[in-house]
Amino acid sequence: MTKIAVLGAGSWGTALSIVLADNGHEVNLWTHRKDQAAIINETRRNDKYLDVEIPSNIKAYDILTEAIDGVTAVVIVVPTKAIREVCKSLNDVLNHDVTIIHASKGIEPVTLKRVSQMIAEELENYKEEDIVVLSGPSHAEEVALRQPTTVTVSSVQMDNAKVAQDLFINESFRVYTSPDILGIELGGALKNIIALGAGISDGLGYGDNAKAALITRGLAEIARLGTSLGANPLSFLGLPGVGDLIVTCTSVHSRNWRAGNLLGKGHKLDDVLEQMGMVVEGVRTVKAAYQFAEEQQVEMPITKGIYQVLFEEKDPKDIVEQLMNRTKREEMDDLAKLLMERYS
């Protein structure tokens, strides 16, 4: 049995704590909200986020020093907007060696940093290569019910990825490893943009054909950007790529899909975000991806269209028309070329 700290007591931090607790670990679940820590410890519930009982080997803390005392691993699961702030606080109090794992999905606008890069910048004693990401098709609501789920853990230091695999794997939570942290983090972050698009499409009343097109062509542009940055194209065909795209674009659990759905029905972005009350990572990541696409000179028409709906008040129907009337082209052009270039 190991003692592990999970930083972030929202939906995903709580669900991952349950996986670790089921594996017999002692879990210190940290929240920045004192009232939430007290409620979790007293009622064994975290009702705002999940409708399940919290196992007795999870203890909630609102003081970070206490939460990380004697732990061998720290799992960071806050929205990407809060990563730097939380890591700065962690850096002030962490004075022993731990395995750092994160499970957040996003890219920072302006700096265009991935989460592992942000963490390494804020933690003095850790390099980017040390950090592990956990990502894949995994709605917290289903993980908390112990429904079959598969994810991938990745780090440049494969030994660290294997440590994470051993901590999390169990009969209902299967964990694979991958050395391609770039592809794994990009896949997890960029799929949220396409999920917003799938929600918008459903909100407009379009059907399964439109959604399948968004998923497939969305995957093509994710792979196009990812490979231009050096990711392995095959990573986008794995769990944190196409797997996560499917789960987020087709599920009512997805906050990104739900936010998109409301946008498609004509609601304003600010109202939608207030109504959600939980993080909708795609909204921030689309700014980063739009900027990335410009800088890398990579074509990302769906991402661009979603950016225009969110931040330039473009009518989603006009964007669909714009996408449908692009210049004619071969379907397999880009992805096939990328794979052929890499493997011929």
Ligand SMILES: NC(=O)C1=CN([C@@H]2O[C@H](COP(=O)(O)OP(=O)(O)OC[C@H]3O[C@@H](n4cnc5c(N)ncnc54)[C@H](O)[C@@H]3O)[C@@H](O)[C@H]2O)C=CC1
């Ligand atoms: N919910 C899910 O099924 C999954 C979520 N993720 C990712 O996990 C990350 C966290 O998402 P959720 O837990 O779902 O979000 P959530 O909205 O359910 O909870 C976020 C939590 O972070 C806390 N928080 C916000 N700002 C903070 C700060 N400055 N300092 C400390 N804590 C802060 C909030 O109080 C809240 O408890 C996101 O990047 C998301 O994309 C990844 C896989 C599955």
Ligand SMILES: O=C(CO)COP(=O)(O)O
């Ligand atoms: O990443 C997720 C499932 O794998 C959760 O997606 P949402 O943030 O859209 O709910």
